[in-house]
Structures are given as structure tokens and as C-alpha cells.
Amino acid sequence: MDWANPARQGGQHAHNLALVARLIAGHGPVSRAELAKRSALTKTTVTQLVGELLDAGLVRELGTTRHSGPGRPATHLVLNASGPVGVGLQVEADHVAGCVLDLTGRVRDRALRRVDDVRGDPGASVKAAEPVLRRLLASADAQDSVVAGIAVGVPGRVDAEGRVRSVELDWRDVPLSGLLLRRLESLSGGLIPVTVHDTFRLTALAEWWFGPGDVVPPLLVVGGELSLGIGVVEDGDSWDRGPVGPLGHVRVRRNGGLCRCGARGCLDTVAGPRALLRTAAPETPVTSRLPGGDGRMRALARSAAPESETALRRAASALGDALAGLSVVCEPARVVLGGHLAALGTEFADQVAGELGRRRPGDTPPVSVSTLGGDAVALAAAATVTRRLVENPARWLAS
Known part of the structure; x- marks a missing residue:
């Protein structure tokens, strides 16, 4: 020795x-x-x-x-299903959702808080998260489960200190982890660690961990509730690494429509959830899946109206453009359409695969749709906590 x-x-x-x-x-x-x-x-x-x-x-x-x-x-x-648990949150412009996940991957409780548009107001998001956290922490306590950590998914780039930059939420270097920790002081004494993650990475991890068991890396997932992004799982053992980012702001159309980011012709203006949902009902507010947007996207996929078919065809073509370049770099074994895109079904996935095949003939990965629900980001966020307990139990013992 x-x-x-x-x-x-x-x-x-x-x-x-x-x-x-x-x-x-x-x-x-x-x-x-x-x-x-x-x-x-x-x-x-x-x-x-x-x-x-x-x-x-x-x-x-x-x-x-x-x-x-x-x-x-x-x-x-x-x-141990009765051991420590993880709490996951997903923050969007119109809701905060959360869940409690045990070590076996079973969801012990869920919570949802619908909110008005909280873009540009991080404090409103944290305030909306409080009742969700209160419910989930109380649920864990009632089952005598120790909460090992809280992980949060947000649609934006997250630095090492947990600061968020998000076009979707109109945030600039928001210290979300610190804001949540201060809010937690009144709920749990501030002793529970908080981590913040990019929604698009969590979308990919949700597919890897909770989707069909036949997927192999590299897995490329295109998803998002109100804007498009990508996450790539290159290696299941190194799940906290791999390309990730807001795909919706890649330019795909010269002189295209004006995007929320200020540029023109971005993918979001053609294939993003807002662009697609407004095709069927231009005057109806666009919502993410949990507050009710899922049904409208499914209705768009079923519609035989010429404007709906044209919109879906243009979206598939634009996605084919964006994915062609990415597939050269990532060489994915499979592409999965998640978030709002999943509601468009296999027919739309086949259209995207066809467009991708025309741009990369003979080397086209299969394209499928996700079967996960609207709180997949919260689920994956909670799983980052429980999986770290298994991957580094010494750290848990030391704490």
C-alpha cells in the first residue's frame, strides 16, 4: 500500500x-x-x-x-429507490415545470406553473419557480427522501458560474444559480446545490437516457419549445460534453423574415415553433407544449390546407439545409426531432430525412421523432443529479 x-x-x-x-x-x-x-x-x-x-x-x-x-x-x-433524489426544473418564457426523480429513474412527483411572458425579467422566472420548488421539496420530504441537488434547464448558453445568456428569454449574463440559491434559503436553508444547464443539451440527454433503448452515439437531437436548438451525445459515458447550441439562429434564407435575434433568414423564421404555429392561427398566442401548444402543432401536421402543407415543406427543406452541415461535422448515427417538432410526426421526419438525403446522398442518418413529453428537459435535469450520485458516490459520502 x-x-x-x-x-x-x-x-x-x-x-x-x-x-x-x-x-x-x-x-x-x-x-x-x-x-x-x-x-x-x-x-x-x-x-x-x-x-x-x-x-x-x-x-x-x-x-x-x-x-x-x-x-x-x-x-x-x-x-435504492428510497435513497437521495434529484429535482429538475425547466424554465421557459411561459412556464416553469419540475419533477422529482429517484435513483432508479422513476418520477416521484411533477409540478407545473404557467406564467405570463417572463422575457427580460429573470426575477419573474425565479418567482414562478418558487411554488414549483416548494411543492417538489415538500413531496420529497413527505417521502423521507433527501434532495441531493437541483438542476435547471434554460434555453440559452450557460457559463461555468451558472450565468445565462438567452435570446429566447432576453437575458444577458443572468446569475440564475445564485438567484435560485437565495430563493432556496427560505425553503431549505440554502443547503441544496443548484446547477444550471443548456436546455438543448438536456433535450439530447433526455432522448439518450429515457428514449428508445436502440439508439447509439453520436445522437443528434433537434428540439426546443419556442426556439430551435441542437444537442449532441457523442459518448454516453461523457454526457456533459458534446456540441450544443441555438440552431434556430443559423441563417438558411437570404433576405428572409426578421428573427427575434435581429437578423434575417434564421432557421427559426422558417422551421421554428413560432413560425409554424402562426401558420395555422396567426392571431393566437404561441405557447410551449405543456401550456397547450402541443395540440396545435399536431393539428398543423394533420391539416390538408395548402398553406399548412407549404409551411411544413419549407420547414423540412430549411432543416435539411441546417442539418446537412452539422451531419458532416458530427456524423450522427441518428437524428431525433424533439420538442415541438416531435408533434409533427413521422411523416414530417421522413420529409426532413429526404431533404437531408438530397444534400448528402448515400450518407444519410435515419431521422425519427421523440416520444418524450413536454417536461423532458426537467426529467433530464433531475437525472443529471441522480446520475452524478452513482458516478461519484465518494463526493456524496463526503458531503
């Missing part, structure tokens, strides 16, 4: 602890003997590590299995 290098010992212990936690997450129910075999660690070491995970509430024992051979019956281990 390297007594002269305690940091190295601690690092190895943290690595082994994470290894065993991930094996339980991926292969549970699993016995200690199976863990030793899969990890190449000694049975004594595995027993010690499992004991720490049990004490931390991250795993639990199922009991013994039927046993007919020599030796004692094996006790199997799984992630």
Missing part, C-alpha cells in the same frame, strides 16, 4: 466505489460475488465498498435468492 501518497489512495478508493455503484446500476439485481467478478476486485474490498454504499443510502439489499448449491444464499443489490 502506498502509505506515502494518501491522495492516490483516496483517488483509487473513489474510483472503486464508483465502479461498484455503476455495476449495481447497470446489472442489478447483482450479488457481491458477481460484483467481485465483474470488477476484478477482491470479495473483501467489494464487501467494504458495498457497506459504504448501503450506509449512504445509494443501494439496498433485496434479500436472498433461492439457493440449492453449497455455501450461503446470495444477497442481491439494487439502487
Whole structure:
């Protein structure tokens, strides 16, 4: 043993602890003997590590299995559904949604707060988040669950300090994590850590974690509630990296319509949710999916009106343009249309695939639509908390 290098010992212990936690997450129910075999660690070491995970509430024992051979019956281990939980929030211009997620990926509670347009007013967004957080924290407390963290998804770029720049919300370097922490002081003593993430990365992670199980990386997801963006999952083990950004402000039409960002001909002016929803009902306010916009997008997809068909055809063509360049760089194994675009269905996805194929003949990834709901961003946000518990249990033990 390297007594002269305690940091190295601690690092190895943290690595082994994470290894065993991930094996339980991926292969549970699993016995200690199976863990030793899969990890190449000694049975004594595995027993010690499992004991720490049990004490931390991250795993639990199922009991013994039927046993007919020599030796004692094996006790199997799984992630603890009654252990620490993650809270996820998604902030949009017209709502704040949230959920509580346990370590097994089960949603324990959901909450939604519809709001008026909060663009340009971060304080209004934080105020709208308070009743959602209050409900979710109370729900976790009622089930004797410790909230390990709160993660928030916002449609904009997020720096390392949690400051947000968002065209959609008209925010400039808003310190959202700090604002939420101050709000949390009255709810939980301010002891729960808060992280902020780009909505478009979370949209892609939601598809990777909770979508169909047959996807392989790289996965490119185009989504958004009121504006389009992309997220790419390049490697499932490095989920916090990969290209991400507001695709809606890529120029696809010369001398096109005026975009919210101030430029002309952006993708959002042709294929964005606002542009498409106003085709069917120009005078009706545009809303994201949870407050009711989903049904209008589905109605647009079913419409036989010439103006609807023209709008969808132009949107598919513009998306084909934007995705052609991206697919050269990312080389995705699959493209998924999420957010509002998912409501347009497989026929629209086929149109996009056809347009993409015309621009990249012979090398076209399949294009499909997401099956996830309108709170997919909140779901993925909460999952960033619970997955970090499994990936770095030593940090949770230290806290």
C-alpha cells in the first residue's frame, strides 16, 4: 500500500466505489460475488465498498435468492429507490415545470406553473419557480427522501458560474444559480446545490437516457419549445460534453423574415415553433407544449390546407439545409426531432430525412421523432443529479 501518497489512495478508493455503484446500476439485481467478478476486485474490498454504499443510502439489499448449491444464499443489490433524489426544473418564457426523480429513474412527483411572458425579467422566472420548488421539496420530504441537488434547464448558453445568456428569454449574463440559491434559503436553508444547464443539451440527454433503448452515439437531437436548438451525445459515458447550441439562429434564407435575434433568414423564421404555429392561427398566442401548444402543432401536421402543407415543406427543406452541415461535422448515427417538432410526426421526419438525403446522398442518418413529453428537459435535469450520485458516490459520502 502506498502509505506515502494518501491522495492516490483516496483517488483509487473513489474510483472503486464508483465502479461498484455503476455495476449495481447497470446489472442489478447483482450479488457481491458477481460484483467481485465483474470488477476484478477482491470479495473483501467489494464487501467494504458495498457497506459504504448501503450506509449512504445509494443501494439496498433485496434479500436472498433461492439457493440449492453449497455455501450461503446470495444477497442481491439494487439502487435504492428510497435513497437521495434529484429535482429538475425547466424554465421557459411561459412556464416553469419540475419533477422529482429517484435513483432508479422513476418520477416521484411533477409540478407545473404557467406564467405570463417572463422575457427580460429573470426575477419573474425565479418567482414562478418558487411554488414549483416548494411543492417538489415538500413531496420529497413527505417521502423521507433527501434532495441531493437541483438542476435547471434554460434555453440559452450557460457559463461555468451558472450565468445565462438567452435570446429566447432576453437575458444577458443572468446569475440564475445564485438567484435560485437565495430563493432556496427560505425553503431549505440554502443547503441544496443548484446547477444550471443548456436546455438543448438536456433535450439530447433526455432522448439518450429515457428514449428508445436502440439508439447509439453520436445522437443528434433537434428540439426546443419556442426556439430551435441542437444537442449532441457523442459518448454516453461523457454526457456533459458534446456540441450544443441555438440552431434556430443559423441563417438558411437570404433576405428572409426578421428573427427575434435581429437578423434575417434564421432557421427559426422558417422551421421554428413560432413560425409554424402562426401558420395555422396567426392571431393566437404561441405557447410551449405543456401550456397547450402541443395540440396545435399536431393539428398543423394533420391539416390538408395548402398553406399548412407549404409551411411544413419549407420547414423540412430549411432543416435539411441546417442539418446537412452539422451531419458532416458530427456524423450522427441518428437524428431525433424533439420538442415541438416531435408533434409533427413521422411523416414530417421522413420529409426532413429526404431533404437531408438530397444534400448528402448515400450518407444519410435515419431521422425519427421523440416520444418524450413536454417536461423532458426537467426529467433530464433531475437525472443529471441522480446520475452524478452513482458516478461519484465518494463526493456524496463526503458531503
